Amino acid sequence: MIRKLWPHARKYSPYILMGVLCSAAEAVFELLIPLVMSDIVDIGIANGDLNFILKKGLLMVVMAMVSLCFGVGAAALSSIAGQGFGANLRQAEYARIQTFAFSNIEKFSTASLVTRLTSDVNTMQLTLMMGMRLLVRAPVMLVSALILSVRISLQLSNVFLVALPLLLVMVVAILTRVGPMFRSLQEKTDALNLVVQENLTGIRVVKSFVREEHEEQKFSRRNLDLKTTSEKAFGTVVINMPIMMLIIYGTMIAVMWFGGKMVFAGTLETGKLMTYFTYITQIMMSLMMVSMMFMMMTRSVACARRIVEVLEERPAINNAQAKTDRDQKGNAVPAAVKDGSVDFDHVFFKYDKESPEWILRDIDIHIPSGATVGILGGTGSGKTSLVSLIPRLYEATEGTVRVGGRPVSDYTMEHLREEVSVVLQKNTLFSGTIRENLLWGNPNATEEQLWDACRAACADEFLERMPDGLDTDLGQGGVNVSGGQKQRLCIARAILKQPKVLILDDSTSAVDTATDAKIRSAFSNELKHTTKFIIAQRVTSIQEADLILVMDGGAVVAQGNHAQLMETSDIYREVYESQQKGVSIGG
Ligand SMILES: Nc1ncnc2c1ncn2[C@@H]1O[C@H](COP(=O)(O)OP(=O)(O)O)[C@@H](O)[C@H]1O
Ligand SMILES: [Mg+2]
Structure with a gap:
């Protein structure tokens, strides 16, 4: 000792x-x-x-x-x-x-x-x-x-x-x-x-x-x-x-x-x-x-x-398997994420190795770079677990998760997470000004880039109303902005990073439908080449996605675009119809 x-x-x-x-x-x-x-x-x-x-x-x-x-x-x-x-x-x-x-x-x-x-x-x-x-x-x-x-x-x-x-x-x-x-x-x-x-x-x-x-x-x-x-x-x-x-x-x-x-x-x-x-x-x-x-x-x-x-204590996830590439001069450089393609090759996952139950079962999906993927499923169906494997927050128990064509363990964590941005369900802002928080996404961002990102995330309207704008001081953990405003700031922070893969885990749950739609259209303009994963409760949030995954009990039970799923998946159709009813009654 x-x-x-x-x-x-x-x-x-x-x-x-x-x-x-x-x-x-x-x-x-x-x-x-x-x-x-x-x-x-x-x-x-x-x-x-x-x-x-x-x-x-x-x-x-x-x-x-x-x-x-x-x-x-x-x-x-x-x-x-x-x-x-x-x-x-x-x-x-x-x-x-x-x-x-x-x-x-x-x-x-x-x-x-x-x-x-x-x-x-x-x-x-x-x-x-x-x-x-x-x-x-x-x-x-x-x-x-x-x-x-x-x-x-x-x-x-x-x-x-x-x-x-x-x-x-x-x-x-x-x-x-x-x-x-x-x-x-x-x-x-x-x-x-x-x-x-x-x-x-x-x-x-x-x-x-x-x-x-x-x-x-x-x-x-x-x-x-x-x-x-x-x-x-x-x-x-x-x-x-x-x-x-x-x-x-x-x-x-x-x-x-x-x-x-x-x-x-x-x-x-x-x-x-x-x-x-x-x-x-x-x-x-x-x-x-x-x-x-x-x-x-x-x-x-x-x-x-x-x-x-x-x-x-040995970190469970480390850079031990990180590979190197050769640059033009033939020098060894850490492997870089080439593009935003994401593949799950028969992935099984559980948090606790001893537990008999799988949290994710046989996930086998292949997403080309730049696609928009919607994920729909009840609470506890494994949506968050699925996406947290992409930035390697947890390690797949069996099977391989690949980003840019290579297993995630090929990259150093810094390189991987630089390119894979996550806006979590429960996101945190840190005490400091809004500007300081946004600069986490890109320390060299100019004033204009900051405002562009805020506009894309629909955060500009409330920022303009704040007396100090970007220099408004957030309380501890961002207490003096509302849940929806916080979500929008977190999205702006992720956009500033210009990642190759962006994951939004239910991150527009606290904004209204109209703003949600605006943010989504900004995504397709601002982040054209970024692969986007959108986890949402509302079908309307993911309706236009290139690929929609329907999850249940840790497995992908149906996949396809909106039109295909309306035909093939009973669960999807039920969810869609029940939400449409809500809209027509409410509206
Ligand atoms: N950190 C964790 N440790 C152990 N079990 C977890 C952890 N996070 C989630 N789980 C379990 O994994 C399952 C899937 O959770 P999650 O992926 O968060 O579902 P969803 O995001 O679809 O609501 C749940 O049964 C949950 O209890
Ligand atoms: Mg979740």
């Missing part, structure tokens, strides 16, 4: 090294101070030598100051290293997540990824910070104090023979119990974050269905669960404290008892006994630090494992 995470801390190794040295120096000075004190008592006070006492007293103050400086230095260095390590780790994780395919993200869940990016990294950061101090300080203190106290009195040091094994047994007993608890603690945090995230992103739906109370109950259940688990975990940890203190005080009383007798018998000087006391305290304290350190390590091992899982 350490080997996998170390590269992210390597940049800070000078800070870590310096911090560790400072910590060690701090500990050494702290240990030397009691020796000076012992001299003051046994020589200065015993001889009534005020000069000696003052001199040694001054030395003690200086040593304390030096130790303080090292302490401050160690703290500063460790927090620089800790924060830096945390930032690097977050960056690496975030970069990794960007390479994930949808299926990878679904595997972890977005909420868990957020926890792994924030709370887990924070724990690691803290562990490094504390670890740098405690892991050095505690052993240095422990070993040196042990040696020094044995030198003061071997006889008195027998108390350790009882105290140390006792402490050891305690620490091991607690550690074996809390380890699994911490792992489950992080999982409970995931569960809580999932509720929060779902609720906040869907707050409009929650409110309109008056589900606040239900959501609150769901939250409080998970919250309680988290609380109980943390209580159990940290409860076990805090028991550690009083038991340790008990052992420490027990040891002190024993030392006082035996040491006092030795002083009376004249075999030990008073100053030495005082110094011995200080060392005992330091030994015990450092043991306590070590046990706390282990406690924290158990927690961070759980977090580290979760972070490493993200860092090592």
Whole structure:
């Protein structure tokens, strides 16, 4: 685990090294101070030598100051290293997540990824910070104090023979119990974050269905669960404290008892006994630090494992099979999408490899470049799944999907998605101005191109009414435009891209029929050579398409143009007639 995470801390190794040295120096000075004190008592006070006492007293103050400086230095260095390590780790994780395919993200869940990016990294950061101090300080203190106290009195040091094994047994007993608890603690945090995230992103739906109370109950259940688990975990940890203190005080009383007798018998000087006391305290304290350190390590091992899982996750879809072409000069260049032809060769697909049911069954369709394809089908019939195979958002389980005559895996994802544009059912605009959002489609678009695209998508009419036009600021996720306006902006963004294949997944569902027709006619003018896939609920939206696919239960049950389907497909005719009726009654 350490080997996998170390590269992210390597940049800070000078800070870590310096911090560790400072910590060690701090500990050494702290240990030397009691020796000076012992001299003051046994020589200065015993001889009534005020000069000696003052001199040694001054030395003690200086040593304390030096130790303080090292302490401050160690703290500063460790927090620089800790924060830096945390930032690097977050960056690496975030970069990794960007390479994930949808299926990878679904595997972890977005909420868990957020926890792994924030709370887990924070724990690691803290562990490094504390670890740098405690892991050095505690052993240095422990070993040196042990040696020094044995030198003061071997006889008195027998108390350790009882105290140390006792402490050891305690620490091991607690550690074996809390380890699994911490792992489950992080999982409970995931569960809580999932509720929060779902609720906040869907707050409009929650409110309109008056589900606040239900959501609150769901939250409080998970919250309680988290609380109980943390209580159990940290409860076990805090028991550690009083038991340790008990052992420490027990040891002190024993030392006082035996040491006092030795002083009376004249075999030990008073100053030495005082110094011995200080060392005992330091030994015990450092043991306590070590046990706390282990406690924290158990927690961070759980977090580290979760972070490493993200860092090592292999993107389900990658450029491993991307092929290269030769350009005129004979140099190797990444394969480019030649034209907009799309072929499905006996494609089978399911999201979950283990599931027995196919989501798409034996899809075998061949679409020439520039054609317009309409897709009609009930919800859940697999329309969205079908088109998401074209830009390789998911990978066909069996069979091949080809664009421009080559399997989609031949292209790098960047090249493929540059040419295959998708306007999804649930589309997202990002916070920023409308212009910024449109420029995603083509960063070099001129003002004129922007307006052309908006005109084609019928977005110009409402843009002109907006006070700042293209520079209108969209709220988070585009909240201050209506659903239909959002759809039109997304279409404009896709048009700007001038892709070879354009997929519209129910993307005109929120605009009226007249606008829908205008957008479609703009498509045939602006995007003549683009292959267009239009998924729609209304037959009128796809009526003029070159090819219409009727989908049911994951299969294409009928295909042809409008006239052909009216003759051959009962489903199509029924849908058409029922919608015509609606129009004539409504109109
Ligand atoms: N990300 C996903 N993971 C698992 N199953 C999914 C996922 N998306 C869709 N499905 C399932 O695939 C089937 C087809 O869905 P979809 O292609 O979205 O249908 P449509 O777009 O025609 O409404 C549905 O049964 C749905 O439950
Ligand atoms: Mg759909």
